[in-house]
Each structure stands twice: as structure tokens, then as C-alpha cells.
Amino acid sequence: MSDPMIAVMMLGIFIIIIMLGFPIAFTLMAMGIGFGYYAYFDAERMRTIFDNRIFDLFVNQTYSVMANDVLTAIPLFLFMGYIVERANIVDRLFTTLSIATRHVPGSMAVAALITCTLFATATGIVGAVVTLMGLLAFPAMLKARYDTSFASGVICAGGTLGILIPPSIMLIVYAATSGVSIVRLYAGALLPGLLLAGLYLLYILARAWMQPKLAPKMEKFDEDYPLSRILWMLLTSFFPLAVLILSVLGAILFGLATPSEAAAIGALGGLVLAVAYRALTWRRLQESVYLTVRTTAMVCWLFVGSWVFSSVFSYLGGEHVVSEFVRGMDLTPLEFLLLAQAIIFLLGWPLEWSEIIIIFVPIFLPLLPLFGIDPLFFGILIAVNLQTSFLTPPMAMSAYYLKGIAPPHVQLVQIFKGSLPYVVMVFFTMILLYTVPGIVYWLPEVMYGR
Numbered sequence: 001m002s003d004p005m006i007a008v009m010m011l012g013i014f015i016i017i018i019m020l021g022f023p024i025a026f027t028l029m030a031m032g033i034g035f036g037y038y039a040y041f042d043a044e045r046m047r048t049i050f051d052n053r054i055f056d057l058f059v060n061q062t063y064s065v066m067a068n069d070v071l072t073a074i075p076l077f078l079f080m081g082y083i084v085e086r087a088n089i090v091d092r093l094f095t096t097l098s099i100a101t102r103h104v105p106g107s108m109a110v111a112a113l114i115t116c117t118l119f120a121t122a123t124g125i126v127g128a129v130v131t132l133m134g135l136l137a138f139p140a141m142l143k144a145r146y147d148t149s150f151a152s153g154v155i156c157a158g159g160t161l162g163i164l165i166p167p168s169i170m171l172i173v174y175a176a177t178s179g180v181s182i183v184r185l186y187a188g189a190l191l192p193g194l195l196l197a198g199l200y201l202l203y204i205l206a207r208a209w210m211q212p213k214l215a216p217k218m219e220k221f222d223e224d225y226p227l228s229r230i231l232w233m234l235l236t237s238f239f240p241l242a243v244l245i246l247s248v249l250g251a252i253l254f255g256l257a258t259p260s261e262a263a264a265i266g267a268l269g270g271l272v273l274a275v276a277y278r279a280l281t282w283r284r285l286q287e288s289v290y291l292t293v294r295t296t297a298m299v300c301w302l303f304v305g306s307w308v309f310s311s312v313f314s315y316l317g318g319e320h321v322v323s324e325f326v327r328g329m330d331l332t333p334l335e336f337l338l339l340a341q342a343i344i345f346l347l348g349w350p351l352e353w354s355e356i357i358i359i360f361v362p363i364f365l366p367l368l369p370l371f372g373i374d375p376l377f378f379g380i381l382i383a384v385n386l387q388t389s390f391l392t393p394p395m396a397m398s399a400y401y402l403k404g405i406a407p408p409h410v411q412l413v414q415i416f417k418g419s420l421p422y423v424v425m426v427f428f429t430m431i432l433l434y435t436v437p438g439i440v441y442w443l444p445e446v447m448y449g450r
Helices: 003-019 024-039 053-066 073-085 089-100 107-123 126-143 148-163 169-178 182-210 227-253 259-276 282-315 318-329 333-347 353-371 375-385 397-405 412-435 438-448
Strands: none
Touching: 003 024, 003 282, 003 318, 024 053, 024 282, 024 353, 053 282, 073 089, 073 107, 073 126, 073 169, 073 227, 073 259, 073 282, 089 107, 089 126, 089 227, 107 126, 107 148, 107 182, 107 227, 126 148, 126 397, 148 182, 148 397, 148 412, 169 182, 169 353, 169 375, 182 227, 182 375, 182 412, 182 438, 227 259, 282 318, 282 353, 318 353, 333 353, 333 375, 333 412, 353 375, 375 412, 375 438, 397 412, 412 438
8 A cells, every 4th residue: 555545544533533533632642653663663763662753753843832922822812812811801791781772672682782892802712702792691681571592592602702803712723723923814814704793683673673572572670771871881891801802913914013912911811801800719820820821722722732632643744635635636726715715614514623724724824825725714714614513513612612601491302493594694794804804904904914
């Protein structure tokens, strides 16, 4: 059997193993070392069983991940998100926005979406946003006699926006994988992210206006809320978190700080907010640090395993096989984009976004020059596409997160039904981005040139 055929077999075995549920990072490392031992085997130089270059490759890749300046921002952004999550800021924010928008159709849904968007942007962790908002906003909407599907769709869709809207951890991972500037990625993702959030907001307002039974108007509050009090509530709940996010993002986009430095500022700002709200306790700080370390370790070991696996796969000639196969299909750039996005859409059912970006996206990246596709544009399309992986049945993780903390009478089918309209809006956004690529390129070109 030739080396390229062994590389293809290596990829096939890996896909079968992860479908069986084995830990992906350790599967990548084990298979990379196992097949790499064969690939780099040299009988003449071998004195002991460990005289094989695969072990040097594994050590070097591990060090490269630890020394990667781009990846340094991940634990800092994660810590900022976890500390904000535990500071009771979101509870204040949702209550304030519900009162401030009480005269708008579907006011609680509007407040939930804005809160989800802001919180998801601060954390970038879909499960945390959906779960927390499912505990805070979902019961409140059900109590206000909102339609179950309508309310659940808002929570599920809003919670996924954090992997698209900067400062997104997913875009940091893509930048480290593809070599694209994280600053340009953030600038390119900002307008598409706001566009998608705007479409969600318009959909909520339109449905609530056309079908008032889905989102009944809020009953009168026990007390009056004059404009001055509402402004004060916004000043003490909405603006601090918004200023924190905009400060971090602005420092990156305007070149005032590197992503790692801006993330450090964000982590410090999260601590300051927690102290200001008198919500910082030793236990919450411990939990935030522990969750940060655990998630960071998962991402970094995925990188180590993926780079070892892909290095061996490429050395055996697997990358050449894939390239020749795609060339033989004689695809147009549009057809290639559709094929790539369809594969990523399907991979989103069984896999997390981190696994897709770190393991499978590098297979597509060497093919982009063949079709004249910009890696920046490709990355933004992936970020939009991956919204669907959390919303599309049967493996819609956002729906399962919400079902796990929802009242017993809420059925999974109802949550799926509420999420599907947002999937249509995601596809519409992808079509719009391809038709009008200036939505992606305008801000990076204005700020940094071509």
C-alpha cells in the first residue's frame, strides 16, 4: 500500500473513531504518533524504540502551541466571560432592557435577544449563554404567556452569536489555524455579525406585531418607571458591559493593543465590574479560573493533536491526494464554496466548532488559492455557517442546552420549531455575503487598506 493510500486510510479511521465517541484531542495525538512512527521510521538510525522523529515533532508542536502569541488571548477572553457570567450582570441587564422596551412588540423577546447578543459577545461560550439565559429570561417569558417555541428560538439563536461577533474566540482559533490576521478577521466579521443580529431582531418584532398572541404585551408594573430612572438603570447595567466590550474591540481594531493585551484589559475589566456589583467572591473567582484553565487546555490539546495529525497526513501525501481529487472535480469557485460550506454544515451536527476549525478547516485551506478564494472571506462564511450547527435538528446543541434547564412541559420538538426560522436567516446572510462581499471587506479595507 502506498503512502498516500495510508494517509487516506488514516483520515477514514479517524472519522470512524470520533463518530464512536472517543475523545478527539487524544485520538488525534494517538493516531498522529502511531502513523507518524511508520512515516518517519528509519531502521538504520534506530537504536531504541524512541529513536523516531515523530516524538521530536510532537514535542515541537506542543511547544509551538504554548508559545503562540495569538492563542494567548484565548484564556484571557475566557476568563473575562466566566467572571462576567458569575457577576450577576446579566440578570440586571435583562430586567433593565425588559422595562426599557416595554412598549415595543415582543419586548421581553427583544430584551432577551439584546442581552444574549451582548453576553455572548463578552463570553463567546454558547453553552454558558444559552444555559444562563434559559434560567433567567426563558421562565420570565413563559410566565408572561409567550409562545414556547417563539421564546425558545430567541434564546437559542441569540446565544450562538458570540462565535461570530468580535471579540470571538472562534475567530482567534481560525486565525491561528489559517495565518490570517486576527485584526482583519475581527473587522471583517463585525458587520456580518451585526447584520445577522439585526435580522433576528427584525424577525422578532415582525412576528410579535403580526401575531400578538405569540408575545403578549407586558402587564403594568407594580410601580412607575420614569425616564430618569430607566436611564439610570441602563447606565448601571447596560453601559458598563457595553463599554467593556467596545473598549476591548476598539483597542484591537484601532491598533492600540494586540489581541492578547486587549484580552488582558478585558479580563481586568471583568474583575472590576464584578467588584463594582459586589458579586466577586473567592468561590466565584475559583470557578472562573478553573473553567478557564479547563477550556483552554481542551483547545490547546486539540491544536497539538491536530498539528501532529495534519503534519503526518501531509508527509504521507494525503494533502496532495485531496488536492488532486478536488482538481479532478473541475469545480467553479462558487461550486467549491458550496461544497465546502455543505461539508462544514454537516460536520456541525456531531462536532463542536473548535473541532471543525482545528481539524477539518486546514484540509480546505490549501485548496483556496486554486479557486482564488480569500481565506478571510472563507473564515467569515464558516463563522456564519457554524451558527446553524447549534440550531439545526437533530443535533442542535443550543436546543439541548435549553432543554436541560427548561421546565418539564417544554418539549424538544417545540425548541427545534422555534430555532428553524433563524437557520433560514443564517442561510440568507451567507447568500447575501457572497452576493455583496463588500459587507465583509468594507471595514478591513477602510481601516487597514487592501
